[in-house]
Amino acid sequence: MSSLLRSLLTAALVLAWSPALAFTPDDPYRDKQWHLDQIGMAQAWDYNQGGRADVKVAVLDTGVAYEDYETWNMVSDLAGTLFDRENAYDAVYNDSHPNDSNGHGTHVTGTIAQTTDNGVGVSGVAYGVTILPVQVFNPEGGANPQDVADGIDYAVSRGADIINFSAGGQDYQVVREACRRAYDAGVLVVAAAGNAGINQLEYPAAYPTALAVGAVRLDQELAYYSNHTRDMVLAPGGETRMDQNSDGYADGVLQQSADGNYWFKQGTSMAAPHVSGLAALILSEARDLGLAIPEGGDRVDWLKAIIMTTALDLGEAGPDELYGYGLVQAANALALLNSGQPSINGALMSWRQNSHWTPEYLVDGEGNPQDAQLGLRTNGYELDSPGPRPGYLDTTPVL
Numbered sequence: 001m002s003s004l005l006r007s008l009l010t011a012a013l014v015l016a017w018s019p020a021l022a023f024t025p026d027d028p029y030r031d032k033q034w035h036l037d038q039i040g041m042a043q044a045w046d047y048n049q050g051g052r053a054d055v056k057v058a059v060l061d062t063g064v065a066y067e068d069y070e071t072w073n074m075v076s077d078l079a080g081t082l083f084d085r086e087n088a089y090d091a092v093y094n095d096s097h098p099n100d101s102n103g104h105g106t107h108v109t110g111t112i113a114q115t116t117d118n119g120v121g122v123s124g125v126a127y128g129v130t131i132l133p134v135q136v137f138n139p140e141g142g143a144n145p146q147d148v149a150d151g152i153d154y155a156v157s158r159g160a161d162i163i164n165f166s167a168g169g170q171d172y173q174v175v176r177e178a179c180r181r182a183y184d185a186g187v188l189v190v191a192a193a194g195n196a197g198i199n200q201l202e203y204p205a206a207y208p209t210a211l212a213v214g215a216v217r218l219d220q221e222l223a224y225y226s227n228h229t230r231d232m233v234l235a236p237g238g239e240t241r242m243d244q245n246s247d248g249y250a251d252g253v254l255q256q257s258a259d260g261n262y263w264f265k266q267g268t269s270m271a272a273p274h275v276s277g278l279a280a281l282i283l284s285e286a287r288d289l290g291l292a293i294p295e296g297g298d299r300v301d302w303l304k305a306i307i308m309t310t311a312l313d314l315g316e317a318g319p320d321e322l323y324g325y326g327l328v329q330a331a332n333a334l335a336l337l338n339s340g341q342p343s344i345n346g347a348l349m350s351w352r353q354n355s356h357w358t359p360e361y362l363v364d365g366e367g368n369p370q371d372a373q374l375g376l377r378t379n380g381y382e383l384d385s386p387g388p389r390p391g392y393l394d395t396t397p398v399l
């Protein structure tokens, strides 16, 4: 039996033995967050309750409702979340106040690190880590590729461990090169697969330096809108046209938005931050355990290997074009870290053998006809649309 298989079996046994320990935070809407259950958060929090403050996740988005400033306000359920306020940055307007006029970035941030067990609202995956808000999208959801590249470089320079990018677009040389620099610096870029429902990824998700995240709905089927391919993972993105758990609410990802209300939203934008939160928990647990964490690009591969090889295989056996490596499982990933260095090494070796990873693949190509469009603000990235009718918690608009 391979050491990986053995470690996964060990993980399953650990879970079977400790169901009574599952941490249940007192956030009143926690029971509407089916998406946290889907990736095993209750059991994962028994290994690590929310992560460490010295793990930093940069949210490259429309900004975050993290401060009271001019006409903007911090939303109530981010009050206990740690922010790197000193380094918060707005690459669109070139100021130090990445305030969120859209709502997208605040919702995404909530999934990663919403204040948890505070008796307010909802829970987040890695609620003890530090968030670095970096605005690269304008309030309408468009972005200049140069601002995106600058935002990536900026996050790396300010010590981010993980960059969440819940958006996508074409292949731009400046973004591709910034992602490569992040990889070389050991920073994992977690990116949304895209919402076109096609067998192809958007960029930067498609770069081998990044980790692509597609979306499943509540019953673990691929969401109709999710882009897909073999080398990706899945996380809950929901489908707001459905109510598969019959709780009277749309099956979206529930977080507080910049307007202070709690919204069920769908999209690969909503899936990606679950994985960013998981990556932050993995780094936290590895530091707690004193494990050897590789440097540079090897660290990115190490994180990807742990996340991908502990995912729940869906569809046909093994990695496949519809479900990729499967649905991420936070408890399995943390169990692997706790099962010893040989098991972790086995996961990394297994991933390198089975993925399409090759060192040559990481070498950037020479020419790119799209390079001529660099810097044109009309070639912006589009944010995910929140779906035909995002569910609003207090009005229950399930279609």
Ligand SMILES: [Ca+2]
Residues within 6 Å of the ligand: 090, 093, 095, 096, 097, 098, 099
């Ligand atoms: Ca600003």
Ligand SMILES: [Ca+2]
Residues within 6 Å of the ligand: 027, 077, 114, 115, 116, 117, 118, 119, 120, 121, 122, 123
């Ligand atoms: Ca809360």
Ligand SMILES: [Ca+2]
Residues within 6 Å of the ligand: 242, 243, 244, 245, 246, 247, 248, 249, 250, 251
């Ligand atoms: Ca529902």
Ligand SMILES: [Ca+2]
Residues within 6 Å of the ligand: 313, 314, 315, 316, 317, 318, 319, 320, 323, 324, 325, 326
């Ligand atoms: Ca499969």
